[in-house]
Ligand SMILES: Nc1nc2c(ncn2[C@@H]2O[C@H](COP(=O)(O)OP(=O)(O)OP(=O)(O)O)[C@@H](O)[C@H]2O)c(=O)[nH]1
């Protein structure tokens with residue numbers, strides 16, 4: 001990708017709005033603005049990082065829009081190149097006219113994520129920070145926003161750099177021993193090296209262990225409601241959601257398709273999926289619904305197996321239970337306000353909760369149990385790193401493998417060449433997270449998920 005020409009793109013989403021912002025980055029940004037911007041104070045020289053009011057003019061001097069514009073001199077900018085932002089009225093027609101004006105003057109329309117790509121190439125952000133920018137833009141819950149922001153801020157990067165710096169120092173030492181074998185290897189130092197490896201392995205393990213929880217907080221977890229017809233699944237969905245979203249009737253087989261709703265349970269973003277009651281049916285529509293529900297079981301982070309407290313358990317409940325075995329599941333005894341005895345529940349060893357959608361009793365306890373289960377008991381402190389990206393998680397697992405092998409080699413004192421190899425590999429995987437060691441394909445993959453103008 002060319003990183004030296006001057007690029008332009010709308011930085012705000014398309015659609016009508018109060019204002020829209022067109023962003024320009026590159027060596028010609030300043031002259032592009034000056035050539036078409038007339039400040040209301042008739043100022044000719046624009047000071048960096050100051051917002052000016054005025055008019056943006058077409059080639060023939062006719063106004064395109066009344067705007068506010070700012071020129072920001074490198075390097076204190078998002079891309080570290082010269083940047084201009086033009087705040088115009090939020091009309092797509094105005095934005096289009098501004099883009100046309102500058103494209104006809106030779107500026108190039110930026111690719112998705114190209115501003116952030118330049119920030120990465122110019123060293124303002126590392127790769128994990130650039131990825132977090134995208135996560136922040138797409139954050140759908142408060143927890144994902146918080147995690148993404150801490151990563152943009154460099155919480156993960158700082159850890160990775162500190163691991164890498166230590167490993168590089170050790171590598172230099174090991175390579176020196178390889179180059180000067182006549183100098184006796186001080187046993188003392190090998191002990192220190194092994195201890196340092198063990199320390200880093202412990203610290204990286206803490207980070208990799210946060211992935212399950214980090215992923216749930218960033219992406220949300222899926223919770224599936226299953227049970228035979230009429231046990232109160234849709235009523236439970238409505239109660240947890242706090243609104244009458246799903247149709248509830250006393251007719252068994254009311255829900256026929258999957259119904260998915262997003263909500264936050266005790267700070268954990270979840271997608272709650274209501275399903276068609278599982279039973280034998282001759283109705284093709286209902287059968288398709290049942291098939292879809294059964295397919296969803298495998299994908300769910302948690303299954304709520306719902307039974308009706310007002311009814312004796314029967315074969316249909318046992319059938320649904322058999323479908324849930326092997327999946328993470330809770331037993332939910334719904335309609336607890338009816339309060340009949342439903343029979344022996346010892347067949348089911350899922351954690352059990354009694355709830356009533358009608359009175360709301362037991363719902364708070366269920367919510368707490370769900371969030372504790374999904375976060376795996378993990379309550380992150382604000383300054384701890386939490387992994388949210390599978391890519392980072394996998395790279396750290398590879399890095400751990402190399403370090404564990406390195407510990408064995410250092411303990412044996414056998415082959416320094418192999419030890420150096422494992423160290424270099426470990427550094428390679430750390431570099432994949434920061435972007436020090438990366439491929440064109442990986443960069444394409446990451447930056448193509450960005451929006452235009454970011
Ligand atoms: N007393 C009482 N009745 C409830 C409760 N929850 C649901 N019901 C009633 O039980 C019946 C079935 O409720 P639904 O929520 O539609 O049950 P469902 O499991 O979604 O049923 P299908 O979609 O047919 O599989 C309705 O008549 C509800 O009013 C509850 O907590 N207490």
Ligand SMILES: [Mg+2]
Pocket residue numbers: 233234235246247254255274275277
């Ligand atoms: Mg239903």
